[in-house]
Amino acid sequence: MKISDTSEIYIHIPFCVRKCLYCDFTSFPADDDIREKYVDALTQELYFIANEKCHTAISAVFIGGGTPSVLPGDKIQKIMECVRSNFDLCDDAEITIECNPGTLSEDKVRAYKQSGINRISLGLQSSNDEELKKLGRIHTYDDFLKSRELVKNAGFTNINVDLMNDIPGQRIKSWEQTLRNVSDLEPSHISAYSLIVEDDTPFGEMKKNGELEIPDEDTDRMMYHMTSGILSEYGYERYEISNYAKKGYECRHNTGYWTGVPYYGAGIDASSYYDNCRFVNSDDILGYIKDPLNGHFLIEKLKKNDLMSEYMILGLRMIKGVSYSCFEERFSESLDKIYEERIAKNIADGLLKRDDDRLFLTERGLDLANVVMQGFI
Amino acid sequence: MDKSLIRNFCIVAHIDHGKSTLADRIIEKTGLLTAREMQEQVLDNMDLERERGITIKSQAVRTVFKSKDGNEYIFNLIDTPGHVDFNYEVSRSLAACDGAILVVDAAQGVEAQTLANVYLALDHGLDVFPVINKIDLPSAEPERVIEEIEDVIGIEAQDAPLISAKNGIGIDEVLEAVVTKVPAPKGDENAPLSALIFDSLYDSYKGVIVFVRIMDGTVKKGTKIRMMATGACEEVVEVGYFGAGRFIPCDELSAGMVGYITASIKTLSETAVGDTVTDADNPCSEPLPGYKKVQPVVYCGVYPADSSKYEDLKEALEKLQLNDASLFYEPETSLALGFGYRCGFLGLLHLDIIQERLEREYDLDLVTTAPSVVYKVYKTDGTVIDLTNPSNLPDPSEIDYMEEPIVDAEIMVTKDYVGSIMELCQQRRGRYISMEYIDAGRALLKYELPLNEIIYDFFDALKSRSKGYASFDYDLKGYEKSTLAKLDILINKEQVDALSFIVHGDSAYDRGRRMCEKLKEEIPRHLFEIPIQACVGGRVIARETVKAMRKDVLAKCYGGDITRKKKLLEKQKEGKKRMRQVGNVEIPQSAFMSVLKLDEDK
Numbered sequence: 001m002k003i004s005d006t007s008e009i010y011i012h013i014p015f016c017v018r019k020c021l022y023c024d025f026t027s028f029p030a031d032d033d034i035r036e037k038y039v040d041a042l043t044q045e046l047y048f049i050a051n052e053k054c055h056t057a058i059s060a061v062f063i064g065g066g067t068p069s070v071l072p073g074d075k076i077q078k079i080m081e082c083v084r085s086n087f088d089l090c091d092d093a094e095i096t097i098e099c100n101p102g103t104l105s106e107d108k109v110r111a112y113k114q115s116g117i118n119r120i121s122l123g124l125q126s127s128n129d130e131e132l133k134k135l136g137r138i139h140t141y142d143d144f145l146k147s148r149e150l151v152k153n154a155g156f157t158n159i160n161v162d163l164m165n166d167i168p169g170q171r172i173k174s175w176e177q178t179l180r181n182v183s184d185l186e187p188s189h190i191s192a193y194s195l196i197v198e199d200d201t202p203f204g205e206m207k208k209n210g211e212l213e214i215p216d217e218d219t220d221r222m223m224y225h226m227t228s229g230i231l232s233e234y235g236y237e238r239y240e241i242s243n244y245a246k247k248g249y250e251c252r253h254n255t256g257y258w259t260g261v262p263y264y265g266a267g268i269d270a271s272s273y274y275d276n277c278r279f280v281n282s283d284d285i286l287g288y289i290k291d292p293l294n295g296h297f298l299i300e301k302l303k304k305n306d307l308m309s310e311y312m313i314l315g316l317r318m319i320k321g322v323s324y325s326c327f328e329e330r331f332s333e334s335l336d337k338i339y340e341e342r343i344a345k346n347i348a349d350g351l352l353k354r355d356d357d358r359l360f361l362t363e364r365g366l367d368l369a370n371v372v373m374q375g376f377i
Numbered sequence: 378m379d380k381s382l383i384r385n386f387c388i389v390a391h392i393d394h395g396k397s398t399l400a401d402r403i404i405e406k407t408g409l410l411t412a413r414e415m416q417e418q419v420l421d422n423m424d425l426e427r428e429r430g431i432t433i434k435s436q437a438v439r440t441v442f443k444s445k446d447g448n449e450y451i452f453n454l455i456d457t458p459g460h461v462d463f464n465y466e467v468s469r470s471l472a473a474c475d476g477a478i479l480v481v482d483a484a485q486g487v488e489a490q491t492l493a494n495v496y497l498a499l500d501h502g503l504d505v506f507p508v509i510n511k512i513d514l515p516s517a518e519p520e521r522v523i524e525e526i527e528d529v530i531g532i533e534a535q536d537a538p539l540i541s542a543k544n545g546i547g548i549d550e551v552l553e554a555v556v557t558k559v560p561a562p563k564g565d566e567n568a569p570l571s572a573l574i575f576d577s578l579y580d581s582y583k584g585v586i587v588f589v590r591i592m593d594g595t596v597k598k599g600t601k602i603r604m605m606a607t608g609a610c611e612e613v614v615e616v617g618y619f620g621a622g623r624f625i626p627c628d629e630l631s632a633g634m635v636g637y638i639t640a641s642i643k644t645l646s647e648t649a650v651g652d653t654v655t656d657a658d659n660p661c662s663e664p665l666p667g668y669k670k671v672q673p674v675v676y677c678g679v680y681p682a683d684s685s686k687y688e689d690l691k692e693a694l695e696k697l698q699l700n701d702a703s704l705f706y707e708p709e710t711s712l713a714l715g716f717g718y719r720c721g722f723l724g725l726l727h728l729d730i731i732q733e734r735l736e737r738e739y740d741l742d743l744v745t746t747a748p749s750v751v752y753k754v755y756k757t758d759g760t761v762i763d764l765t766n767p768s769n770l771p772d773p774s775e776i777d778y779m780e781e782p783i784v785d786a787e788i789m790v791t792k793d794y795v796g797s798i799m800e801l802c803q804q805r806r807g808r809y810i811s812m813e814y815i816d817a818g819r820a821l822l823k824y825e826l827p828l829n830e831i832i833y834d835f836f837d838a839l840k841s842r843s844k845g846y847a848s849f850d851y852d853l854k855g856y857e858k859s860t861l862a863k864l865d866i867l868i869n870k871e872q873v874d875a876l877s878f879i880v881h882g883d884s885a886y887d888r889g890r891r892m893c894e895k896l897k898e899e900i901p902r903h904l905f906e907i908p909i910q911a912c913v914g915g916r917v918i919a920r921e922t923v924k925a926m927r928k929d930v931l932a933k934c935y936g937g938d939i940t941r942k943k944k945l946l947e948k949q950k951e952g953k954k955r956m957r958q959v960g961n962v963e964i965p966q967s968a969f970m971s972v973l974k975l976d977e978d979k
Contacts (some may be wrong), residue, residue, distance in 0.1 A: 010936055133425055194932040217927045242932050257936050271937040278940055300940055310939070313946065317934060369930040371904070374950040377943065 006059040006090065007274065008253055009049075010081060011042065012267030013068040014285065014341070017103065020138035021206075023196035025267035027066035038267075038285065039075045041292035043082040045266045050086035050292050054264050055272065058087045060094040067123075069099035073111025080115035080367070094252040096121055096160075101147040102139035108295040109154040119161040119251075120151045121191075131167045141181075148185065158222045158249060159286035160189035165223040166214050167195060175223050176230060183234035183372075190248035192227050193242045194220055210318050221367060225290045240318050241366060258314040270295075276302045304331065308338060312376035316352075316369065321360025333360070342375035378522045379972050380633040382559045383588065385453045387470060387503075390480035391848065395510040397633065399480055399542040399551070400438075400454060402684035407452060435575065437473075437588060437635055439618040439625075444556045452555060453619075453635035455575065457557055460870055461726030464528070464852070465671055466576070469651045472667055473575040473590035473635060476504040476559030478551065479526075483509045483517035483539075485526050489848035495530050503866060506558040507537040508551055512749035513544055529815045564632030565831045570594030570602070570656040572630075572638075577648040579699035583615070585642035590635050592665060596654070597629035602640060605658040605664040609647035610657050620635070632963050637813075645702040673721025673851065674782070675728055675748045675832055676765040678716030678875060682742035682955055682966055685838040687716045693739035697731060704731060711765065712874040713959050714744055714969070719766055722748075725832055744957070744966045746875045753780040755855055767877045770863045773914060780856040782828040785810075786840070787819050790847040791865035796823060797842045805830035806881060825854060829879070864889055867910040867917075871960040876971055880963070885913050892971075893921040899968040902926035907962055 015035060018025045030038075061083060068076065078096065083089065096119040097112055112120070126132055127141045151159060151188040161182050165175050182190060195214060197203045206212040215223070228238045234243040240258065243251065256263060262274040281295035282288065288295070302310065308331055315322035327335040336343070343359065346352035351365035351372050365372055390396040437455045444450055458468040471477070477498045482486060498505050507526050509519045519539050525536040538554060540547030576588040590598075596602065601614045617626035618636040630636040642648055650671070653664040682692045705721035722728040728748060735741050752764040755777045761847050764770060764779075786807070789799050796814070800826045802809070810823040818866050826835075831851065833897050839847050860882035867872050876896075880888050889911030896909045907923040956963035 104711065196932055221927050241930060241934075247521055254935060257934070257939070269937070271939075273936065273939075280937070280940075310943070313943070314934070314939070351904075359726070367928050367930060368904070368926060369928055370949060371926075372944060374946050377944050377950050 003260075005056055006261065007054055007056045008060040008062070008256045008261055008263040009046075009058055009083065009087065009196055010064045010253075010265045010270055010272075011046070011061070011068075011083075012270040013063060013065040013071060013281075014038075014264065014268050015070050016067040016100075017070060017138050021202040022195060022197065023189055025066065026203050030285075034285065034289070035071060035075070037289045039071070039078060042079055043297065045292040046079070046082050049253075049264045049266060053296075054087065056088070056262070058083075058089050058093055059261070060256060061089075061096070062253040063095075063117075067100045067103055068097050069103040069108060073105075073108040075107075076117075077111050077115045080117065082231040083254070084116065092147075092160075094119055096253060096318040098123065099147065099151075100137075100139065101144040104150050104185065105148055107151045113154050113156070117312070118156070119160065120156050120161065121189075122147060122151070122187075123162045123163060124182065125164040126167060126170070127178040128170075131170055131174065134168045135164070135187055148187075157188065159187040160191060160251065161185075161187045162169045163190060163192045164195055165192065165227070166220050168212055168214050170215060170217065172222060172226070173213070176226060178314045179227060181205070181229045183231060183236070186234070186246075187247045189241050189243070189251060190231060190236055192231075194224065216276075225363075230297050238319050241369060258317050260311060260314070265296075272296055276307060278302070307331070308333070309376050312339065313373040316333075316359075316361055316372065316376075319360065319366075321358050324357050324359065339376060346372050346375060380564070381634050382448055383453065383562050383901060384476070384477060384555050384559045385434045385455065385474045385562055385633070385635055385828060386476040386555060386559045387455045387457050387474045387498075388480055389457065389471075389491070389505070390510075391482070391485070391488040391491040391494075393486075394480050394482040394485065394491070395542045396480050397434065398550075399478070399508070399510065399540070401455060401878045402545055403439055403452070403454060403549045403552065406552060407442045413554045427495075437619045439620065439635065442556070445553060447786070448554055450750070452552075454978045455635065459528040459582075460720075462727045464497075465669060466650055467494070467573045468501065468667065469573065471498050471501040471503060472665070473573055474498075474503055476506070476555070479505050479507040479530075480510050480542075481507055481522055483508060483512045483519050483522055484514050486518075486522045487529050487789075487815070489513075489787050489850045490976075491819075492530065493531075493787065493850040495738055500949070504558060504560055504567055504691070505532055506554055506876055507532065507534045508532075508554075509537050509539050510542055511543040512539045513546065525816055534748065562633030564591065564593045566593070566595050566631040566633075568632070569659045570596055570600070571656040571661040572650045572666060574604075574648055574650055574654060576650060577645055577702075579645055581805055582975055583639045585639070585645055585648050587638045587640070587642070587648045587654065588635075589630070590640055591630050591632050593630040593632050593661065595629050596638060596655065596656070601657040602638070602654050604648060604659065605655055605660075606652040606668050607647050607649055609642065611642055613638055613640050615639045626892060641771070645699060649702065651913070671703045671723065671753075673703070674724055674828065675722045675750060677722075677728060677748040678704075678709055678711060678714065678717055678746035678766070679720050679732070680711065680714040680746075680875075681743050684715040686741060689739065690718065690743075693735050694720070697955050698733060699730070703727070711746075711768070713873045713957055714746070715954040715962070717744075721765065725836075735962045742955070742966075744875075744969050746969050747878050748832050749878060750782050750832060750878060752782075752861065753848070754804075755779065756905050766861055767879050767925045768874045770879070778858055779861045781855050781859045781861060783825050783854045784828050784831065784850065784851040786824045786826045786831070786851040787852045788822060788849050789815070789819060789845055792842050794846060795820050795822070795844040798839065798847055801838055801842055802826065803833075803977075806883075807833065826851070827857075827859070827881070828853070829881075850949050864892070865912045866892060867908075868896070868900070868961055869962045870910075870963065872912075873959050873964070886918050889913070890919040891922050894920045895971045897921040897923055899965055899971050900962070901965070905960060905961075911949075 014027045015030050070213040095117045097117050098121045100123045124144045129140045198209050231244045235246055238244050239250050265272040266283055268285050268288045270281045274277040276299040280299050324335050353362050388396045404602050440452045441448045442452050443502040455470050455474055457467045491871045509522055514520055523534045538547045538550040571593045572589040572591045574587055578586050580586055598613055603610045615626050616630045616638050617624050655661045680813040681687055698704050703723050707720040709719040710716055754762040755776045756775050807826045812822050814820050814821050851959050862877050862885050864880045864881050866876035891912050906925045909921045910917045911919040956965050
């Protein structure tokens with residue numbers, strides 16, 4: 001089996017000003033002392049990964065959270081220095097940091113630039129302040145505009161904006177407005193998700209109690225179908241179920257997830273995938289600070305069958321789908337032979353389409369991707 | 378054995394009034410068990426029974442009690458099942474006793490089931506004495522309850538021991554009362570053998586173990602015995618009595634004693650509860666009275682969720698029947714569900730218990746169809762069929778008329794809820810018989826109700842309408858002519874045989890509509906639209922539609938999500954596997970039981 005010759009790094013910053021009502025990531029407010037110790041622990045773990053686990057060049061780094069931008073700029077610089085001095089970073093490596101409006105400053109943005117970060121992901125979700133409030137966000141649309149100015153002025157050209165539909169109380173019209181407002185600003189990349197209500201969140205509780213009024217399935221689909229239409233007017237192409245980019249600005253890090261590129265996670269609750277295994281770190285921050293090297297707990301060892309299955313269910317998330325020849329090159333098996341029946345059934349149901357070397361989801365298949373993907377499990 | 382030192386008795390009580398706890402205390406106090414031997418509830422030795430807090434199989438235990446009068450008494454405590462489904466078994470257990478302790482909850486007072494059990498005990502000529510339990514509860518009103526017992530049941534209760542079985546209060550008093558209030562057994566050990574079978578169980582080493590009360594005569598190893606009703610003949614291998622939780626062999630059992638007999642009997646059907654065991658060489662002239670062949674009252678289809686497990690189901694049913702002669706089953710085939718069995722039960726609780734045992738003890742996943750009572754179909758050609766499966770209903774043109782089973786029902790309810798309970802009985806086609814106030818606060822309602830109206834959700838409806846204050850008991854009365862129809866369900870234009878059921882003409886429309894609504898909730902959206910129709914005699918009387926699926930996609934899937942999302946997909950896929958394919962529609966197993974849960978308030 002052919003294995004990718006580069007890898008990626010994910011660095012988790014579990015801090016935020018306040019937890020949003022829908023968020024199920026590991027994150028929480030914390031004091032300076034904990035943050036300081038955590039960053040120290042991160043550098044130890046990164047050093048360990050570089051020396052003990054990772055043997056390839058790094059094509060992408062993603063500092064995610066939480067809200068990484070709540071950390072002072074010098075902390076991010078410290079993390080990035082550690083990455084630079086210990087890993088073999090490709091010259092053109094994509095290095096992203098997630099930032100939330102209301103937490104950025106000129107100093108921070110300058111520090112990011114100096115540390116070699118070249119992509120900023122801004123968590124906006126909506127240009128409607130009412131909707132932002134409903135989500136429990138700490139910022140307004142105006143805060144976002146200011147943050148974006150800071151980022152632009154510091155010389156960043158690769159900017160992502162996260163948007164969300166299905167927000168409680170959201171109307172089709174306001175979703176359209178958010179899409180147009182943001183597209184007018186011409187970020188290079190837009191992620192647009194339907195809200196997922198997770199069980200262990202305030203939204204999950206509200207849903208259980210029947211207190212959460214979110215747009216119904218039909219409205220959700222209308223919003224979804226509208227999204228790709230509107231964004232394409234502005235030159236964005238949908239390249240994954242929920243991701244849109246101007247040409248050449250597809251997120252390399254995330255594309256790595258969908259194409260089986262190994263990744264090394266650092267920080268609490270961070271996931272890793274290498275040597276055909278999936279690992280995860282504990283989410284206990286005090287334990288992590290004490291012993292940052294006691295992580296990467298094995299949760300899944302993937303056999304060839306599993307790898308092929310993942311190749312399909314992740315690969316089909318991308319609009320261009322999977323390639324028959326790449327599959328064969330990677331696994332020395334014919335895609336047609338392995339999944340013959342499933343593929344035929346889904347094509348007959350109008351959920352998959354084959355075009356020469358590529359197999360991909362149809363528009364209806366994108367709505368019902370789970371139905372298709374179950375066939376490859 | 379000096380008969381005057383034997384006491385054969387049972388405890389009768391409403392569920393939750395503390396019967397099993399008192400039994401435990403008696404066993405503990407009589408000192409045959411060390412604390413370590415004591416399981417939490419010795420008589421309830423099946424897990425399932427313990428969880429449900431009820432006793433399914435009657436059992437007996439022998440203990441030794443040293444009374445204040447200086448004598449050592451043999452106590453045979455015979456446990457009785459506490460549910461109307463097992464009325465016949467209860468009556469046979471009672472027949473094996475000479476007296477009964479009536480346990481009444483000091484807070485709850487007398488309930489319908491208490492009454493039913495006491496009357497049953499009195500009918501069998503037992504001396505019944507009451508004890509008031511749970512007197513340590515803040516809500517206890519022993520004075521009121523004593524008065525109630527005297528007024529309602531009409532037995533002396535002024536000197537009833539006031540006890541707390543849970544906290545061991547008053548147990549000595551109960552034990553002394555057993556000595557003084559339960560009469561010693563009568564009978565002649567030299568007369569020909571006659572012994573009442575009140576229970577039996579199958580043991581893979583000993584074969585059938587027959588639980589008996591010796592009325593007359595003596596039985597020992599080597600006695601050639603004959604079961605008078607079934608005619609089975611065997612030589613006795615072992616006799617003995619019941620230690621707590623085990624069998625203790627002894628030399629002989631004689632008149633007045635309670636114990637067990639083994640005789641290399643292979644099947645329980647040869648040792649029917651209520652039958653008389655006699656000496657084949659020196660038989661008694663008459664069998665003991667009261668024997669009755671037990672007939673199933675409720676039937677349903679039982680299918681393996683995974684059709685490849687048919688053989689496992691068959692084996693499990695065979696094994697269960699070894700220990701439960703009242704379970705009936707025969708093979709059946711359904712277009713929707715494949716190969717399975719039509720099973721007959723004594724009632725809904727019995728059905729529940731068997732289903733749970735199949736799932737728990739035999740690790741089977743089951744699909745059960747809606748329970749049905751036995752209808753009598755009088756055909757135009759003069760023949761009569763006992764209809765146990767709605768699918769077998771003959772063509773309407775061949776049917777002259779049909780009859781359905783009716784029960785005599787007694788409902789005891791606090792007076793605030795009399796109105797709503799009467800309304801419920803009316804809705805369920807009940808025929809009002811009488812109502813009497815048993816005290817200032819409570820009434821006893823008597824109704825005749827069609828059995829098929831109570832096997833679905835009557836208990837639940839009763840509970841919700843009375844806020845839990847109603848208790849209920851019934852007895853099969855007989856058959857009556859009725860306007861009945863078969864309701865068929867079509868899913869995506871295909872009839873699903875396992876969903877058909879017999880319904881009274883007046884409620885066909887309503888049931889059909891609710892059935893469609895329920896199925897709409899149960900059947901997941903498919904890639905296409907699915908019509909659900911209810912039909913009577915080919916005519917559609919209700920319709921719902923399951924809309925085509927619009928969205929089933931995970932918006933987000935990044936590095937940390939992958940394992941979790943894969944599990945989610947696996948779960949979805951697994952869920953589909955567990956569904957039944959009818960035409961091109963996948964129907965979840967639960968849909969087949971949904972007829973049971975047609976919430977009446979909707």
